[in-house]
Amino acid sequence: MNRRNFLKGVSGGLVLGGAGLALPRMALAAPLSMGPAELPSGTLESSLLDALPGKKPLIKRTFRAPNYETPVAYFNALYTPNDVFFVRYHVMNIPEVAAATWKLRIGGEALQTPMELSLDDLRRSFERVELPALCMCAGNRRGLFQPHVPGVQWGNGAMGNARWVGVRLRDVLDKAGVRKEAVEVVFDGADSGIAAYKTPDFVKSLPMWKALDENTLIAFEMNGAPLPHWNGFPARLVVPGWVGTYWVKNLVSIDVVAKPFEGFWMKPAYRIPLGKFPNVDRFITQETAVNTPITDMVVNSLITNIEEGQRFRPGQPVDVKGVAWDGGYGIRTVEVSVDEGQSWRPAALGQDLGRFAWRPWSYRFKPARRGKLTVMARASNRIGQTQTAELILNPAGYHHNLIQKVTIQVG
Amino acid sequence: MKRLLLLVLLPVTAAAADEGQIRLKDGAGKALVESNCATCHSLDYIQTNSPFLDKKGWEATLSKMVNAMGAPVPKEDVPAIVEYLNRYYGK
Secondary structure (H helix, E strand, O other), rough: OOEEEEEEEEEOOOOOOOOOOOOHHHHHHHHOOOOOOOOHHHHHHEEEEEOOOOOOEEEEOOOOOOEEOHHHHHHHHOOHHHHHHOEEEOOOEEEOOOOOOOOOOEOOOEEEEEEOOOHHHHHOOOOEEEEEEEEEOOOOOOOHHHOOOOOOOOOOOEEEEEEEEEHHHHHHHHHHHHHHOOOOEEEEEOOEEEEOOOOOEEEEEHHHHOOOOOOOOEEEEEEEEEEEHHHOOOOEEEEOOOOHHOOOEEOOOOEOOOOOOOOOOOOOOEEEOOOOOOOOOOOOOOHOEEEEEEOOOOOOOOOOOOOOEEEOOOOOOEEEEEEEOOOOEEEEEEEEEEEOOOOOEEOEEOOOOOOOOEEEEEEEEEHHHHOOEEEEEEEEEEOOOOOOOOOOOOOOOOOOOOOEEEEEEEE | OOOOOOOOOOOOEEEOOOOHHHHOOOOOOHHHHHHHOOOOOOOHHHHHOOEEEEHHHHHHHHHHHHHOOOOOOHHHHHHHHHHHHHHHEEE
């Protein structure tokens, strides 16, 4: 803890930047906020900029377990740098793992040949796969729910887009041999709660079909470097299209099991009501009569270069930039409205990094008059899903994909 | 490539950042809250989840901490903890 760099804005005037990252001009003119004004007031008051070891200052939501989100200005870069990538843990003990002695245990009653793999084994014995993908916490934007719901009060920054390198989980499981009675694969990381109190260990499972999907990876590199400790060193799961809860960090074991896994973080945690959301991917072995584990991300977008209340000069064009993403179907359109949603115009889509990554977009317009004006963005995907105009309430505050609205001041 | 500096515009204080700096509001029950809750998590979990829970909401939170997360909170301390949370961090 004492190695941390700490910055706190006394009167709110704080700006951060990183070498080589093109932060928008507004970041140089306006204070870096602790998040949207809609966050609970207690969240805004208790959040601050703090740097975990090896990280740049991020927005601290909670110290222990460490929950830190990325300032939105960093999302103007195609890939989110490792040292500003968001951090999310559930329990307090997060031991640093020594790569030289680390072993990944592969087992479970529905596996033929248990194995232990070193980092070298993973690198040498399996095909290397690279995949750009967005990792987003299931509770990203929870703090924007009205009414508020308890949990980590995230703003927009509990996500990041990275180039992951690793091996297919499928290749590893094929080598060990999956028995036909297998129903789920269970993942555990090095983190733990207090054993004496039996704090539920953070353990997650995937249905066989998703575990064996060719895009599900055991990743050991992120953006061309080893994973930071806080993002899962030495290896983490990458489950493209699905929310971050399944992307288990600091992996220590993978078990193929013959019965649905029962653990707190699968049930009752990370659940959504049945039938309320338009998600396609089902996790049938975990469904109950009333709810189901959260699975794929819903279609969504974020304006990344304009802050609420930002001023623009009259007569000058306004450039709106952002990112859009979904659960892996691919973004079809992003539309922008500058007249309270009466009319929508298509934004220009930027570089396509693949269907699991976010898609940058941009839109330029010239305000017709002085005064206040709202900018709204709405993404749709290739299977016809669109962001919601009315928030879909759910107890844990997941899947916030309400169309974003930013008010700017012209003149 | 455009090179950007780390800019710190207005007054800042530099110090070791850790949860030790968290100050909960003074009031009856504060010591109980600190000793019980901080065993497993930093006290900013309370601040950040405010002020929107009512008494029932804080009761549900306590119940989750004790029954699901295994917090060893003595039964007789629960009402005073809920009372403090609701009074100082409730809606």
